[in-house]
Amino acid sequence: MKLKSKFSFLATLLVVFIISGVSICWFIAERRYMINQLKENQVSLVDGLVQVSKEYLITKDQILLLNYINFLVHNKKIVYVIFSGVDGKILAHTDIHRLGETDKTIVGIKAIKTEKLFIQSYQNKKGKVITDYALPVFMERKKSGIARIGFSREELNKAIKETVFQTGKRIFGITLVGLIIGILGSLILAQTLTRPIKKLTSGAKMIGKGKLDTIIEVNNKDELGALAKEFNLMAFQLKELDQMKQDFVSSVTHELRSPLTSIMMYIDLFFKGATGELTEKQRNFLNIMKNSSKRLNSFINDLLDIAKIERGKMELIKEPLNMTTILQETIQLFNIQADEKNIKIYSKIQENIPVISADQNKIRQILNNLLSNAIKFTPEKGIISIEIQNISEYLQVSISDNGMGVPPEDLEKIFDKFKQVRGVKNKIKGHKGTGLGLATVKAIVQLHRGEIWVESILGKGSTFYFTLPKVK
Ligand SMILES: Nc1ncnc2c1ncn2[C@@H]1O[C@H](COP(=O)(O)OP(=O)(O)OP(=O)(O)O)[C@@H](O)[C@H]1O
Ligand SMILES: [Mg+2]
Known part of the structure; x- marks a missing residue:
């Protein structure tokens, strides 16, 4: 796996992990807050009923109480609203037929006895689960009645689901945007970090191929920049060494050439009879010397050719x-x-x-x-x-x-x-x-x-x- 892919993969994984983690925690906290908010809403509705009931007890004016009850009835979550006296006699009810009746239901009897907010859940005759909120009405520290609101559990759950869904949607949107930005960011970061490494690699390849005048241009002020500098210095020193080697080879080959030429010349003179008639054995030995000298000569010529090529000095006629x-x-x-x-x-x-x-x-x-x-x-x-x-x-x-x-x-x-x-x-x-x-x-x-x-x-x-x- 390439370094860039590895880095992008890890950075992306980290971004996804962090953003998803934060989003999940955020979602849980938001959900809890929403549920509490809904509960507080229900309590404040009962509290409102207590205040209006107090008004009614003082002024005996039923209009305000009925108006408030009418207002509450529009709320889909509310199944009933009851205000009864401490003896259980119903003084106000969403169902007018029950006015004046004494509430003898278990829920009603339990609710009358309470001194503070009392919440109970039960299943009514229609099979609906109701959550009953009861709050006593105190007049000059004396319990004078009970205000009760019955909420439909089904509607409450629906409301919770709806708010949670909306919150989830919002958080999902934000998370998605965050993820896209995060992933793009990590890809750009990986690109920025690996670009100088790529340059170093291709520079090293060129030097390996013998192009010792290669200069790696990495302008980073970090460790990679320092590495590139060291690399350039190394290439420069290698080039100097190479130059020294070339100079040495060409001076050695030149030095070898003149004595070799004279050796070859004297061998030829021997063959031409300059030292008298040659025996068969002498001819054989001289032939071996001639062949070896020829080989050495062609090797020297090859070395000189290569030196010329490397210096760009070989010319064509x-x-x-x-x-x-x-x-x-x-x-x-x-x-x-x-x-x-x-x-x-x-x-x-x-x-x-x-x-x-x-x-x-x-x-x-x-x-x-x-x-x-x-x-x-x-x-x-x-x-x-x-x-x-x-x-x-x-x-x-x-x-x-x-x-x-x-x-x-x-x-x-x-x-x-x-x-x-x-x-x-x-x-x-x-x-x-x-x-x-x-x-x-x-x-x-x-x-x-x-x-x-x-x-x-x-x-x-x-x-x-x-x-x-x-x-x-
Ligand atoms: N025709 C060929 N068949 C098989 N291998 C070859 C052939 N030509 C070249 N090579 C391989 O390539 C190598 C390099 O060839 P090159 O001509 O550069 O060097 P050389 O022949 O070994 O030595 P020199 O040419 O300096 O005398 C050879 O050593 C040989 O391994
Ligand atoms: Mg060859």
Whole structure:
């Protein structure tokens, strides 16, 4: 899982957890408050009835009491309103038929006895559950009557449900908005935090690929900024070290070159008889010396080429070039080597291959390297085929062999300097090489604005392709 996804996931989880937790607590508290509020409302209605009943007892004017009862009747939650004397005689009732009656119901008898707010629930004859609120009416500290209101439990529950639903809806809306803002916030935060890490990663990749002048631009003033600074410093020091290494290699190779040239020259003089007639044994020894010196010379040339490429100092001397001729000459040159291993080289050259503008020596270098690799990594009695195709804006050359092939994980790497497929050296006879050939070839192809790639099946063979543009 990517760091950004991990961080976004955790931050989102935290936001969801906190906001949901807060919302649930808020909802519970709000619900409790609403229920209490409803209860207080009911008590205040009974309290109102007590006040109006007191007025009635003082003035004996029934109008006010009846008006209040009429007003209460409109409330859907109220089933009945009763004001009775301490003897249980009903002085006012929502049902006028019961006026003057003595309330003998158990609820009524219990209510009369109370000295303070008394709440009881019961089921009436119609099967409805009623909650009866009774509050005594005191006149000059003397209990003078009982005010009672019967509330329908069903309606009360409905009212509670409705308020709870409305509250829930409101809290849900706010929670949703909070969640959206929170999740967006955590995504933006994850993006902001991981952007410099991404930059550091791609910078490290570039440095790993050898681009030591890479500078990572992270302007953060935090630990990531400090890390980027250290990274840039490290890349700078690596570049200095690399430069020192390059300087060292090129001075060593230059120093080796002059004595080697004179060794080779003197070997040639020996062969030409400058020191008299040579015996067979002397010729053999001198041949070995000549071959070793040639190899050392070509290694030095490869090192110098790579150094030139790395410094951007390799230059092309372009001239009109007939690829067909150059290819045929190269094949002829390598036929001797191929014969030694009983390898056949076939060529397939399209007609009318146009003359292109390229550096002849460098193109020969490409073909030499690819062909010598093909022979080197193909066992005896193998087959090598070379093809030139004229494809729209470029020429495409391919060199195929049925040799040992390259493992898929190494297909990219073999074009890097000093990279050779692991264990390959033990499988080949003779000169093992140093892994500079393909790096030089790739640089030369790219200098010509062409492309190079390889297709290979391990154990079956490889085909190296390169293109050269036709335009100058
Ligand atoms: N035709 C091929 N078949 C199989 N493997 C190949 C082939 N060409 C190249 N390789 C692999 O790629 C590696 C790099 O090739 P490259 O030409 O750069 O180096 P080299 O041939 O080992 O040494 P040098 O070219 O410096 O003498 C080789 O060591 C080999 O493992
Ligand atoms: Mg090679």
